[in-house]
Amino acid sequence: MQTRESSAERIEVVFTAEAIAAAIDRMARAIAADYAEADLRIVAILKGAMFVVSDLSRALATLPGGPRPTLDFMAVSSYGNDTRSSGEVRLLKDTSESVEGCNVLIVEDIVDNGLTLHYLQGLLRSRAPKSLKTAVLLDKPYRRLADVRLDYVGLVAPDAFVVGYGLDYQERYRTLPFVANLILPSGESAR
Numbered sequence: 001m002q003t004r005e006s007s008a009e010r011i012e013v014v015f016t017a018e019a020i021a022a023a024i025d026r027m028a029r030a031i032a033a034d035y036a037e038a039d040l041r042i043v044a045i046l047k048g049a050m051f052v053v054s055d056l057s058r059a060l061a062t063l064p065g066g067p068r069p070t071l072d073f074m075a076v077s078s079y080g081n082d083t084r085s086s087g088e089v090r091l092l093k094d095t096s097e098s099v100e101g102c103n104v105l106i107v108e109d110i111v112d113n114g115l116t117l118h119y120l121q122g123l124l125r126s127r128a129p130k131s132l133k134t135a136v137l138l139d140k141p142y143r144r145l146a147d148v149r150l151d152y153v154g155l156v157a158p159d160a161f162v163v164g165y166g167l168d169y170q171e172r173y174r175t176l177p178f179v180a181n182l183i184l185p186s187g188e189s190a191r
């Protein structure tokens, strides 16, 4: 499907809302199986993970015997307003509560070069959690610069610039209920 957003940019749907919901359901079942009896602290990374954490945490709540996680948030920025990562991660907001002694699950929307997640995993690990795992909706494994461990992956994204379901381009497109490839007027899409 092609959707014309403006005369300058085009988006092409990559993952429908239904495909995303199915992936989140699979992730929730895997997480519930691993944390059945355990306390769980979800740390979602804003802004991109806002929809993933919303749907994932509610999916967990509907699974019998699944964990009832507490939610906390961090905000980082590495992309600025560009389509390419600067490689420089800035911490914009830290967690509200200490993660020391907690089973922490980082929830991210996408992992691309991995530098953002590498920074976050290092920072949170230094704070002595009981355990630290990562759940990511979209894995883009093509241009990894950092060795990061992903414990739960929803979908493997194509090697293209994707927007929607939390992912933005210059703060636009985040609220799309699906994930799409953004094609710029120059024809550029991959990064």
Ligand code: PRP
Pocket: 045, 046, 047, 048, 049, 076, 077, 078, 079, 080, 085, 108, 109, 110, 111, 112, 113, 114, 115, 116, 117, 167, 168
């Ligand atoms: C995006 C995304 C990840 C990161 C992944 O965040 O939410 O946190 O980039 O990229 P990487 O693996 O190449 O480091 P962004 O910096 O765009 O901030 P946002 O979530 O507020 O849009």
